[in-house]
Amino acid sequence: MFFDIGALPPQDRYKIMTATIVPRPIAWITTLSRDGVLNAAPFSFFNMMGNDPPTVAIGIMPRAGLLKDTAANILETGEFVVNLVAETDASAMNTTCIDAPPEVDELALAELEAAPSRFVAPPRIETARVAFECQALTSLVTGPLQTIVIGRVLCAHVEDRFVLDAERCHIDTPSLELIARMHGGEAYLRTSDLFHLKRPIWAEWRERVLRDEAGAES
Template sequence: MLFDMETLEAQQRYKILTATVTPRPIAWVTTLSEDGVINAAPYSFFNVLGHEPPTLAIGLLAGPGRFKDTATNILATGEFVVNLVSERNAAAMNVTCIDAPPDIDELALAGLTAAPSHAIRPPRIAESPVSFECRVLSSMVTGPRQTAVIGRILCAHVDGAAVQDKERCYIDTPALQLIGRMHGSGWYARCTDLFQLDRPNWAEWRRNAAPQPDQAP
């Protein structure tokens, strides 16, 4: 069935995207306003873009009549932290979704700890298993109610319990117990039902596909 995204209303487009692009990793973004107020909010229009340099992108939607505090702070200061969300932090993350006024510290509201970052001013969330300190590389207002931000990752903090070998950067991904955003209102997914596929090799593919002597036409 065809959906013409150019003619649908915004809420209908949102429903199609969030119902089909799943699971989506969650960027639990912490920022600092120009007045020094900490803001925290989760965003699931998010992913990494590459590693040379290490970059990530976040799609920030606007609130009623204005950009949300996260977008305002990022565009004003050029700095932010992307914290990832583990299952044990799901309830606290949900609290930070609240439509609080700009002068409210969502971390304090959710009973979370603001930990100092290494290279930038906004704090990271101490309870998060992974935090990326970022500086804005590029930003683009893509519509009257949304902006896209590309951040360069300056530092990565990973829970030591999940680091198997620091020198070789081996991370025990299942131990992080990260969750992703799913469809509809309030639905999330665990990263526990896994399967593995080996990446195909062209030479091996051709060799296996070639007729065997007893299969010659």
């Protein structure tokens, strides 16, 4: 089936793309407004973009024809924290999806505590097993009130019990029990079902081909 994405209504584009671009990690973002109002909201249009400099990207869509509080706060202050979502925080994260007005503190609604950050004003979510303090590098308006934010990661907080070897920066990833977004409005994924593939190396690949060719000729 061929879909001419550009010819479809926005909601149909959303259905096709979110049903196929999966799984998507969740950035549970905390920000502060210029007036000091705390905001927390999850976004699944998110990923790591590089390590030198360490960068992440978040796509923020409008809500009800308005710029979302997260986007407004980042554009105003240039600071945010990306908290990652473990399964134990799934219900609280879902509570912060609520379409509350800007003056409402979503962490309070979800009965969550904030923890101080080191380099930015917005706090971390205390129960988050991993959190990245970020400073906005740039933003790109890609549509009416639709914004992509590129942020530089200033530091990472990883709960001690998930650090296997601090000197070598080895993290016990499976034990983090992070969740991801899937298709539809309510579908999430556990990240516990893994398989491994060794990345091919050209020299080994070429050697094997030459060996097979030599065997075929003999």
